[in-house]
Amino acid sequence: MSKSWASESASKSAAGEVMRAEKLAKTYAEGKMRTPVFDGLDLSVQAGETVAIVGASGAGKSTLLHLLGGLDTPTAGEVYVAGQKMSALSNAARGQLRNGALGFVYQFHHLLPEFTALENVMMPVMLGGADAGAAAQRAKELLQQVGLGHRVEHKPGELSGGERQRAAVARALVNQPACVLGDEPTGNLDEKTAATVFELMLELNRAQKTSLVLVTHDRRLARKLDRVLELHEGRLRELPASDV
Numbered sequence: 001m002s003k004s005w006a007s008e009s010a011s012k013s014a015a016g017e018v019m020r021a022e023k024l025a026k027t028y029a030e031g032k033m034r035t036p037v038f039d040g041l042d043l044s045v046q047a048g049e050t051v052a053i054v055g056a057s058g059a060g061k062s063t064l065l066h067l068l069g070g071l072d073t074p075t076a077g078e079v080y081v082a083g084q085k086m087s088a089l090s091n092a093a094r095g096q097l098r099n100g101a102l103g104f105v106y107q108f109h110h111l112l113p114e115f116t117a118l119e120n121v122m123m124p125v126m127l128g129g130a131d132a133g134a135a136a137q138r139a140k141e142l143l144q145q146v147g148l149g150h151r152v153e154h155k156p157g158e159l160s161g162g163e164r165q166r167a168a169v170a171r172a173l174v175n176q177p178a179c180v181l182g183d184e185p186t187g188n189l190d191e192k193t194a195a196t197v198f199e200l201m202l203e204l205n206r207a208q209k210t211s212l213v214l215v216t217h218d219r220r221l222a223r224k225l226d227r228v229l230e231l232h233e234g235r236l237r238e239l240p241a242s243d244v
């Protein structure tokens with residue numbers, strides 16, 4: 001499998017850090033309307049570490065995750081992923097880094113409806129340069145690990161909500177990323193299904209030693225991660241376990 005980002009990121013292993021935000025600022029500007037979300041936010045995520053981000057609706061959690069994932073650009077400050085400065089990369093290089101070093105799971109699965117579960121999970125592997133045979137093998141392994149070995153030929157519309165999120169988890173992990181970013185990945189599921197999908201994500205992340213940055217409003221789930229940070233008035237503050 002292609003791991004080109006790894007060889008370019010010596011600082012990742014040196015520092016043990018997979019993601020860093022430095023003095024990050026974001027202000028949305030549309031016409032005369034300016035919406036400052038945060039200014040001067042810092043975050044460091046170590047290899048294999050699982051971090052929950054909690055905070056009120058509108059606090060900027062999704063905005064932060066978009067910036068960390070290189071899906072949006074900050075107004076000021078820098079994001080480093082696997083030792084690479086996102087702002088210094090071309091769009092193509094940033095896309096490649098995103099595909100190889102990051103996995104994404106959202107509240108809505110964002111699987112492509114016209115493709116099977118297998119094809120959806122194969123896609124990141126093929127984007128990384130693998131051939132179809134190798135990609136299919138790797139995707140099948142992941143689908144088996146998330147308990148969907150018997151559903152590989154199903155399209156998203158033929159899967160339950162929990163199964164769709166499992167497929168999205170398989171897709172996020174299939175390239176063995178350094179870090180998975182999750183934005184309320186279980187927020188759309190009933191409580192019991194949410195708990196099992198969440199446990200599965202944690203278990204697979206820990207087995208692969210993949211870091212996890214997870215936005216959730218569910219403090220009971222947040223508590224199961226290594227650290228809980230609260231985003232409040234533009235700052236991240238570490239919550240002691242007793243406050244979560």
Ligand SMILES: Nc1ncnc2c1ncn2[C@@H]1O[C@H](COP(=O)(O)OP(=O)(O)O)[C@@H](O)[C@H]1O
Pocket residue numbers: 028029030035037055056057058059060061062063064
């Ligand atoms: N594209 C946008 N344009 C303008 N304002 C935005 C945009 N996206 C989000 N916002 C505003 O930024 C703030 C943070 O939003 P968001 O990151 O979605 O919060 P959260 O995920 O914590 O609920 C909110 O006040 C929201 O209204």
Ligand SMILES: [Mg+2]
Pocket residue numbers: 061062063
């Ligand atoms: Mg949000």
